[in-house]
Amino acid sequence: MLFLLIAVALLGWTLYSVVSLVNNVRRVQKIGIPYHVIPASPVNPLWILLEPLIFFLLDFLPFQFGRINHYGRRTWQFADKAQSHMRLGDAWAIATPSEVFVYICDADAITDIIARRADFVRPIELYTLLNVFGPNVATTEGADWQRHRKIVAAPFNESMNSFVWREAITQAQGMLLTRTTAGPSGGLGADTRTLALNVLAATGFKRSTQFQSTQDAQSEDPRSYSESLKTVMLNTFVIMLIPPSVLKFPIFPSWCRRAGQAVEDFKQHMLNMFNTEKSLLDQGQPGTGTLMSSFVRESTVDPKSNKTVLTLDEILGNIYVINFAGHDTTAGSLTYVLFLLAAYPNIQEWIAEEIRAVFPNPDRDTWDYKEAYPQLKRCLAVVLETVRLYPPILALPKSVAPPTTSLRLPESNRTIVLPKGTVVLPSLLAAQMHPKYWSDEPNTWNPRRWVETAPASSDVSTPEAQLAQETIMEPRAGTYLPWSAGVQVCAGRKFAQVEIVAVIASLFREHRMRPVLKDGEDFEKAQARILKSTTDSYQLLVMQMRDPDSTQFVWERVE
Secondary structure (H helix, E strand, O other): OHHHHHHHHHHHHHHHHHHHHHHHHHHHHOOOOEEEEEOOOOOOHHHHHHHHHHEEEEEEEEOHHHHHHHHHHOOHHHHOOOOOHHOOOOEEEEEEOEEEEEEEEEEHHHHHHHHOOOOEEEOOOOHHOOOOOOOOOOOOOOHHHHHHHHHOOOOOOHHHHHHHHHHHHHHHHHHHHHHHHHOOOOHEEEEEEHHHHHHHHHHHHHOOOOOOOHHHHOOOOOOOHHHHHHHHOOOOOHHHHOHHHHHHOOOOHHHHHHHHHHHHHHHHHHHHHHHHHHHHHOOOOOOOOOOOHHHHOOOOOEOOOOOOOOOHHHHHHHHHHHHHHHHHHHHHHHHHHHHHHHOHHHHHHHHHHHHHOOOOOOOOOOOHHHHHHHHHEOHHHHHHHHHOOOOOOOOOEEOOOOEEEEEHHHHHHHOEEEEOEEEEEEHHHHHHHOOOOOOOOOOOOOHHHOOOOOOOOOOOOOHHHHOOOEEEEEOOEEEEEEOOOOHHHOHHHHHHHHHOOOOOOHHHOOOEEEEOOOOOOOOHHHHHHHHHHHOOOEEEEOEEOOOOOOOOOEEOOOO
């Protein structure tokens, strides 16, 4: 009887999926753009859970399900780059049983989509997993989002950037010390995660921690602030899928139970910080000047509306999202940066020329943020080029809110009409790699493309003066979106840029990074191996390299 019920349920689900898929195909046909059909949505939670098993089996078959093998993977856009748009045009679609996805690679249309916030809304149902501690800037929309955004963006100012600069330099020197004394070693991914975590803890909560390698940090109390935060960040995906209280059940393996406990520990640490800040503010003192200080000030009741500006749950929710976004994205981007610099020694020399010109004095205590950061244009170019090819996210999903809305595609001189509920995705990676916008070898990592040199004047006679003539290229609107754009641009964009630039400057002034050659390997083969590692990437919540810790590097001091 049970078998019969299961069979009937599966049959009913299959019939429902087929009918839904047929209806969605008809919707796409009315839009009038090229499309593909796949039998399951790549963002369906069950599909995400089973994806590794599904493709493990499909990859062993003697024949290939071409479209499913390509478009059924959550990271298909990373492998595709701009190829589908070059083949199908600036607008095309994927029809699934649950959604219609329309992909757009037209710079003016992308700018229009981002600007028309009432027509193209953020599908917050795709972000609800981030509500681990409470509602936040990533999981709200409309007026509620504006309230969160105003408060979350406020502390991301030049005072914080200056602190980020100083802490990132300190952490980079600690990382360099562990690696230069240890000799050739792997573990680069673990190092960048530790560095990003320490910078976040110091700048957000004044919890400064000395850099330690993974092995050295194993003796720390697992319930301490830094260790609980580290455990939460490393297990974010599981924590979002399964309630932390459930993870603590004995049926789960020990690492799951530890993740569940870490959530409780981290929440208690945040509550202690909240109470400390509130006590200071109640006494008329300014507080510690941290993110928590800023949020606590906003947790008071607004006398005009008699409403609490931010509830305690919302404060905790936003702190969690800031930690998640600031850690995973920055650590991942920094890992790509270092791998790529190791693959291109000429770029190391190019940025070192700038670093030495900006910092003739090697004493890091003299490196002033306000004076130095604007001059490190080549270092910034390395960051900008890296996230062009390896962005933390692959698309910016929007959902059509009105019954229908039209979208003008200037480059093909046509207009398409999109029905309510259509998921419209400005193709972030395609726009950042399409030859029509990036004509000079768009698939190649080349930070030099970002640096423009003004016509030399007669008084430019020194290398320092020549470097001063360089400026950062401003890409066309709608063609570069790694931090989103418009009013919803990432509040921590400059935070991340300052952090990574500071790390680059600190690491590469006196040192160069080389890959350890394997037996029978020359540098060209090692370079190909390193670049292959950067393309072997996957997505949990953000894009990251699959195995950055196994590749060995050596740091060499240069005069």
